[in-house]
Amino acid sequence: MSGYRTDNVRIAKNTVIIYVRVVLIALIGVLCTRFVMQGLGLYDFGLYGVVGGAIMMLGFLSTAMNTTTRRYINVEMGKSDGDPARIFNICLVVHIGLALLILLLAETIGLYYIYHWLKVEPSRLHDANVVFQISTLAACISIVNLPYQSLVEAHEKFFQSAMVDILANLFRLGMVIGLLYWPGNRLYFYSVGMALMTLLTMLMYYLLCRRQWPDIIRWRFQRGGAGYREIIAFNNYTALSALAYIARGNGSKLIVNYFFGPLTNAAMDPAYQVENFSVTSVNRFSNAASPQINQNWSAGRADRSYSLVYKMSRYSALLMILVVFSAFVELDFVLQLWLKEVPEGALLFTRWTLVSALVRAFVGGTQTLEQATGRIKWFQIWNSIMSLACLPLSFLAYRLGAPAPAIIVIYIGYSLTYRVVEMVLLRRLIGFKPGEYLREAYLRPFCVVLVMVLYLAAYRLLMPEVMGAWARLCGIALTFLVTAVSVAFIGLHRWERDEILNTIVNFLKKKSL
Numbered sequence: 001m002s003g004y005r006t007d008n009v010r011i012a013k014n015t016v017i018i019y020v021r022v023v024l025i026a027l028i029g030v031l032c033t034r035f036v037m038q039g040l041g042l043y044d045f046g047l048y049g050v051v052g053g054a055i056m057m058l059g060f061l062s063t064a065m066n067t068t069t070r071r072y073i074n075v076e077m078g079k080s081d082g083d084p085a086r087i088f089n090i091c092l093v094v095h096i097g098l099a100l101l102i103l104l105l106a107e108t109i110g111l112y113y114i115y116h117w118l119k120v121e122p123s124r125l126h127d128a129n130v131v132f133q134i135s136t137l138a139a140c141i142s143i144v145n146l147p148y149q150s151l152v153e154a155h156e157k158f159f160q161s162a163m164v165d166i167l168a169n170l171f172r173l174g175m176v177i178g179l180l181y182w183p184g185n186r187l188y189f190y191s192v193g194m195a196l197m198t199l200l201t202m203l204m205y206y207l208l209c210r211r212q213w214p215d216i217i218r219w220r221f222q223r224g225g226a227g228y229r230e231i232i233a234f235n236n237y238t239a240l241s242a243l244a245y246i247a248r249g250n251g252s253k254l255i256v257n258y259f260f261g262p263l264t265n266a267a268m269d270p271a272y273q274v275e276n277f278s279v280t281s282v283n284r285f286s287n288a289a290s291p292q293i294n295q296n297w298s299a300g301r302a303d304r305s306y307s308l309v310y311k312m313s314r315y316s317a318l319l320m321i322l323v324v325f326s327a328f329v330e331l332d333f334v335l336q337l338w339l340k341e342v343p344e345g346a347l348l349f350t351r352w353t354l355v356s357a358l359v360r361a362f363v364g365g366t367q368t369l370e371q372a373t374g375r376i377k378w379f380q381i382w383n384s385i386m387s388l389a390c391l392p393l394s395f396l397a398y399r400l401g402a403p404a405p406a407i408i409v410i411y412i413g414y415s416l417t418y419r420v421v422e423m424v425l426l427r428r429l430i431g432f433k434p435g436e437y438l439r440e441a442y443l444r445p446f447c448v449v450l451v452m453v454l455y456l457a458a459y460r461l462l463m464p465e466v467m468g469a470w471a472r473l474c475g476i477a478l479t480f481l482v483t484a485v486s487v488a489f490i491g492l493h494r495w496e497r498d499e500i501l502n503t504i505v506n507f508l509k510k511k512s513l
Contacts, residue, residue: 014288
């Protein structure tokens with residue numbers, strides 16, 4: 001049991017590290033968005049976003065492959081006779097092949113899109129092509145980097161991973177500040193800078209792996225197609241889910257544009273950024289325990305994997321509660337600080353998106369468990385069908401006169417409904433216990449949510465409607481403090497509080513020496 005307790009402490013520490021990383025990168029991202037818009041201007045900012053969006057559509061395979069790679073490296077490490085070097089080299093070859101496929105698609109379908117469908121001034125077509133080529137190169141570099149990043153995370157070196165990402169984003173911030181003073185073509189400068197950030201990230205991950213696991217990353221071409229076929233087959237189902245998510249996101253924009261016009265799309269943009277933050281956060285939080293979930297499952301310790309899933313779902317929910325309620329309390333003020341000019345309707349969209357983010361947070365760990373079992377077929381099929389079903393349902397709702405934020409409410413309904421389907425599949429396929437899971441993972445976070453809802457009601461009742469900027473900042477700080485205390489004393493067990501406190505004290509002692 002002491003070994004499990006040590007593992008639990010390590011997961012708690014990893015979760016805190018990941019949380020700090022997510023918050024810091026989000027803050028840097030907010031600053032970068034404002035500076036990039038100022039440095040490029042609205043036209044070039046939009047041009048870069050459209051061209052980068054084309055690459056993102058081609059890169060859904062990369063998103064799926066990242067999940068697949070982490071899973072297979074983790075499972076191999078959990079086997080008594082596992083060979084991580086073999087899996088790493090197979091994954092590296094697959095990633096190189098995927099990068100070449102992305103390059104081929106970019107230079108055929110992508111170029112056709114640039115020259116025939118992209119709405120851009122004829123004089124700027126060359127600029128669009130240059131940005132597209134640089135973005136394609138950056139995407140290929142990022143794909144080849146994934147096995148190295150997965151290897152670092154498989155060994156639970158989350159502090160190293162966080163430092164790499166933070167350093168890369170600080171480089172981006174410095175580059176964006178330099179953009180404001182660049183005398184030449186700023187669009188080229190920004191595109192090259194983003195590519196250099198990707199290359200820097202890959203070099204840092206490669207050097208970390210070379211220093212710590214040189215035998216694993218040493219090139220050994222693996223013959224025989226069985227290993228490649230297994231990984232590619234597994235990836236096909238994760239790619240299906242990733243494609244459905246991207247299609248749903250872009251389809252939502254088209255449907256809203258059809259019924260309400262571009263101004264409503266502008267109002268939705270901050271909400272989409274919040275949604276991307278929530279998805280990234282939940283995925284990162286789940287990564288804190290994914291190595292142990294996979295390794296314990298492959299070693300035949302299913303009960304231990306279940307216990308970790310319970311903890312990660314609870315941690316993910318508690319950390320998202322901290323973010324959501326702190327932002328929710330003065331959301332209109334937060335949007336004004338962020339955007340200066342807040343599009344009409346953005347406040348309502350973002351409020352519903354925060355609710356959606358909170359609902360989505362109650363999934364940490366379960367997807368990792370599904371991947372650990374290797375039996376992901378029906379999970380991915382049902383998830384993709386239900387996710388895409390949101391589009392025709394939203395279209396029908398708008399036809400019947402629903403307001404614009406209705407599409408987010410439908411997404412919330414999808415998240416809740418799929419959780420029921422997921423629990424049924426887990427129970428039937430692997431004997432998972434939904435009742436025990438709901439009690440261990442959801443009870444404490446649900447109590448925290450109730451406390452914070454009551455707090456928000458009291459806050460609205462007692463605080464004046466008109467307050468200055470400093471008063472609103474104090475309100476946000478007070479809400480953060482109340483939420484943190486509620487999370488600590490209601491959401492966490494006593495041993496978890498003690499370990500987090502000891503970690504902070506030990507860190508401060510080291511810094512004072």
